[in-house]
Amino acid sequence: xxxxxxxDPPEYVNWQADRQILDEYANTIEAxxxxxxxxxxxxxxxxIAMYEGLIRNRLHDIALKRWVKQGVISKAWLGIGEEAxxxxxxxxxxxxTKDNEGSTDFVAPMIRNAGACHEMGMKVADMLRGYLGTxxxxxxxRDLHIGDFPHGxxxxxxxxxxxMAVTAGVALSFKQRRQPxxxxxxxxxxxxxxxxxxxxxxxxxxxxxxxxVIIQNNQVAxxxxxxxxxxxxFADWPQAYGVKGAVFDGNHVLDAYAAAKLAVDGCRNGEGPxxxxxxxxxxxxxxxxxxxEARETFDAKLFAHYGKRDPIGMFxxxxxxxxxxxxxxxxMRRTTSMQERNAECLRQAEERVTAEVEQASAEALQSRxxxxxxxxxxxxxxxxxxxxxxxxLIAVGAD
Ligand SMILES: Cc1ncc(C[n+]2csc(CCOP(=O)(O)OP(=O)(O)O)c2C)c(N)n1
Ligand SMILES: [Mg+2]
Numbered sequence: 001x002x003x004x005x006x007x008d009p010p011e012y013v014n015w016q017a018d019r020q021i022l023d024e025y026a027n028t029i030e031a032x033x034x035x036x037x038x039x040x041x042x043x044x045x046x047x048i049a050m051y052e053g054l055i056r057n058r059l060h061d062i063a064l065k066r067w068v069k070q071g072v073i074s075k076a077w078l079g080i081g082e083e084a085x086x087x088x089x090x091x092x093x094x095x096x097t098k099d100n101e102g103s104t105d106f107v108a109p110m111i112r113n114a115g116a117c118h119e120m121g122m123k124v125a126d127m128l129r130g131y132l133g134t135x136x137x138x139x140x141x142r143d144l145h146i147g148d149f150p151h152g153x154x155x156x157x158x159x160x161x162x163x164m165a166v167t168a169g170v171a172l173s174f175k176q177r178r179q180p181x182x183x184x185x186x187x188x189x190x191x192x193x194x195x196x197x198x199x200x201x202x203x204x205x206x207x208x209x210x211x212x213v214i215i216q217n218n219q220v221a222x223x224x225x226x227x228x229x230x231x232x233x234f235a236d237w238p239q240a241y242g243v244k245g246a247v248f249d250g251n252h253v254l255d256a257y258a259a260a261k262l263a264v265d266g267c268r269n270g271e272g273p274x275x276x277x278x279x280x281x282x283x284x285x286x287x288x289x290x291x292x293e294a295r296e297t298f299d300a301k302l303f304a305h306y307g308k309r310d311p312i313g314m315f316x317x318x319x320x321x322x323x324x325x326x327x328x329x330x331x332m333r334r335t336t337s338m339q340e341r342n343a344e345c346l347r348q349a350e351e352r353v354t355a356e357v358e359q360a361s362a363e364a365l366q367s368r369x370x371x372x373x374x375x376x377x378x379x380x381x382x383x384x385x386x387x388x389x390x391x392x393l394i395a396v397g398a399d
Contacts, residue, residue: 001055001312001350007065009080009283011307017317018308025314028255035258042254044326044345046091047319050253051346052353053087054312057115059357060124064131068288072365073131079112081251081283084311085216086115086186088256092264093184096121096151105264106174108154108167108185110216111145112282116186120151124357128364133372140380141372161187161194164213168200171211171273182267184212184260186278190221190229192237201241201275210267212260212274216250218282223290223297238275250280251309254318281306316346 005013029039057079064076079086086109093105109116118124122138129137130146138148139155147155154170157163163185171183187197192215204211215234219226238245244266248259256278263274283306285291295303323331325338326345332338 001058001316002354004062006069007062009303009307011283011303012310012313015307015310015313017313021308022314022317022321025252025318028249028252029258032258034262035255038258038261039254042257044324044329047324048326048345048349050087050091050257051312051315051319052349053091053115053119054083054253054315055350055353056118056124056357057083057087058312059354060114060118060127063128063357063361065288067131075287075289076131077111077287078284079114081306081311082112082216082218082280083115084253084256084315085214085250085278085280086113087119088253088258089184089186089214089260090116090119092257092260093120093182095119103179103181104152105181106152106154106167106170106183108163108170108183109147109156110160110163110186110188110191111156112188112216112218113186114146117146117148117151117153120148120153122146122148122151122153124360125363125367128360129367132364132368134364134367135370135372135376136367140376160191161196163187164200165196167213168204168207168209168211171204171209172207174210175207180210180268182210182212182264182272184214184264186214186216188221189215189217189219189226189234190224192234193221193229201243201273204273205241205243208270208272210270210272212263212267212272212276214260215275215277216280217277218250218280219302220282220286220294220297222286223293225297234277237277241275243273243275244271245275245277247277247279250278251306251311251314253311253315283307319346 003013003015029036061078061080067073068076090107096104107116107120114127117127126138127146130139130144133141135141138146145156145158147153154166157166164187167183167185174181174183217234221229235247246259249255259276263276266272266274285294320339320342323334325332326342
């Protein structure tokens with residue numbers, strides 16, 4: 001993909017694929033037969049959609065970073081370097097289309113999983129409006145935690161960990177209604193230390209809920225390194241809760257897809273819940289304000305290690321030099337002309353998504369004229385303005 005020196009982590013600016021790491025990437029898919037078969041069954045349209053999803057996620061974050069540098073917003077929480085753990089997973093779900101209303105899966109992203117919102121069908125412009133707090137944003141200017149029920153997206157909950165309990169509630173409702181739907185959430189390595197994580201995992205396990213939990217281990221919680229807040233091996237945790245689970249490469253969109261698809265299918269067969277662990281790395285600060293601190297928090301070798309494993313660069317190279325011709329879906333012997341065709345398919349995909357995000361950014365900026373009106377503060381909340389301003393009810397409350 002095109003690189004953006006003013007916004008990309010330095011490791012990505014002149015990014016080149018490393019032969020040995022590319023071989024490891026291909027071997028990861030071959031390592032588990034069940035995952036390998038799912039990946040082999042993917043058609044060009046699905047692979048290109050995943051590639052577009054990764055690019056959309058990266059460009060959404062770059063648009064926000066540009067706004068921070070321009071002083072449009074004060075800071076942004078980004079998922080740069082962690083996109084595969086979001087995009088691969090969402091593509092394993094039953095996502096909203098024109099004719100499947102009421103039967104789709106449900107996601108509860110963290111703010112770092114913004115890619116889940118657009119891949120469930122939310123418009124990038126609406127997500128960006130969330131950051132601007134405009135009156136026409138999905139939360140009508142109330143919060144930058146963005147979600148949208150009709151698209152099957154629960155907005156992130158600010159106290160970390162609490163979204164686990166809400167997701168379990170959604171999964172419980174699917175089970176009680178006997179709907180073959182799955183609720184999926186991500187939780188950071190740090191947030192797994194909250195009590196609600198433990199309570200929810202146990203509750204989901206004993207209730208056999210159709211719920212997938214992904215521990216997104218990006219090796220850090222705010223400014224606290226993993227080794228400062230964690231002793232055990234996450235891979236042992238599914239067994240501790242008596243649930244099925246697995247580890248996947250969080251920088252590998254196909255591994256993420258396949259691991260999530262097995263879990264989601266398992267939930268539909270009544271084998272839930274599932275606890276998956278994505279191993280990845282935050283390539284920036286907790287948010288845009290502390291990127292320098294993040295560089296001081298970790299050994300530069302860790303940035304270098306993950307920097308060579310850019311989830312977009314790796315997937316792009318894998319597709320270009322693979323045996324699947326993206327232009328016609330045929331498996332073929334590798335040839336230079338097929339590599340050129342594949343590269344051209346991906347270049348066009350990137351061009352489409354770049355135009356989409358640029359347009360979204362311009363549309364969102366236009367919304368800045370739509371400011372929130374103070375009286376609307378009582379709209380859309382449990383106690384609406386009539387109740388709040390009704391003397392009678394206030395008097396009852398005072399009793
Ligand atoms: C209950 C609670 N405590 C503290 C915070 C402040 N806080 C926001 S994000 C964060 C770190 C989360 O780390 P992790 O779960 O690893 O997720 P990551 O940011 O790495 O994706 C903290 C401490 C919060 N939002 N909620
Ligand atoms: Mg973390």
